[in-house]
Amino acid sequence: MKLPKVHSLQEIANLLQCEFVGDALFPVYGMNEIHVVESGDIVFVDHPKYYDKALQSAATIVLINKKVDCPEGKALLISDDPFRDFNVLTKHFMPFVQSNVAISASAKIGKGTMIQPNSFIGNNVVIGENCLIHANVAIYDHTIIGDNVIIHSGTVLGADAFYYKKRPDGFDQLISGGRVVIKDNVGIGALCTIDKGVTGDTTIGEGTKIDNQVHVGHDTIIGKKCLIASQTGIAGCVIIEDEVTIWGQVGTTSGITIGANAVILGQTGVTKSVDGGKSYFGTPIEESREKLKQLANIKKIPEILKKLK
Secondary structure, three states: OEEEEEEEHHHHHHHHOOEEEOOOOOEEEEEOOHHHOOOOEEEEEOOHHHHHHHHOOOOOEEEEOOOOOOOOOOEEEEOOOHHHHHHHHHHHHOOOOOOOOOEOOOOEEOOOOEEOOOOEEOOOOEEOOOOEEOOOOEEOOOOEEOOOOEEOOOOEEEEOOOOEEEEOOEEEEOOOOOEEEEOOOOEEOOOOEEEOOOOOEEEEOOOOEEOOOOEEOOOOEEOOOOEEOOOOEEOOOOEEOOOOEEOOOOEEOOOOEEOOOOEEOOOOEEOOOEOOOOEEEOOOOEEHHHHHHHHHHHHOHHHHHHHHO
């Protein structure tokens, strides 16, 4: 997430009421999670296990809960609770703005686009030309939709990321300040849910078709011309490359990559990254040919046991 304007390290520290290490005029351009950070971004870290990863990341400002040696060319914001203060920044720079109309006045809707009754179009939403938004679709703030997109009834674009920190008295949510971006010629079925990024974009690539009742988690990137069948659940921060086919009731873990032209057969649990151009099946996931051989061999066990008696 890029800030509306460049801020200084001193300005951000004043906002958070925290100490800082570095030049007071050190420029701050944005804030992001560690998997999408760029130079000029703030990243937060609150566990020693991940200090090195954050300090060596592309981020140039690290919001951290301990004063440590600052790498050259970077700056630190010292906070007693980086998770809380990252939320403070999101609330400040991307606050929730209530809308009391079905289609926000700030929304931009392209020529030839049809919006059926009882749909909600939030603040600063952009919808391209010749789209069809069926009844009872909810499109949250800042969502970007390309041309020739079809979205069926009951689908929700832009709900919050499922991202929590456990506290002694319950769970704190990491507030989502990202977006959903839907490219041209995408088809989305009924009752789908596509969560916005925490700080970046959840992206559905050009020409991809998504069946009914599919969930896509925060910051996931789906490539071009993919097919995703019903009741699939895709976790956050997943990368699905171009022309992947995912059949029904597939589930994935977070932070993995599915290579281009892969085929994931139904009811597979994608527990790790997999190469493109192959077919996969089972939980834990394996190449389908090998997995089916294993299942065939399992069926032979009773016959083998009989022979051993």
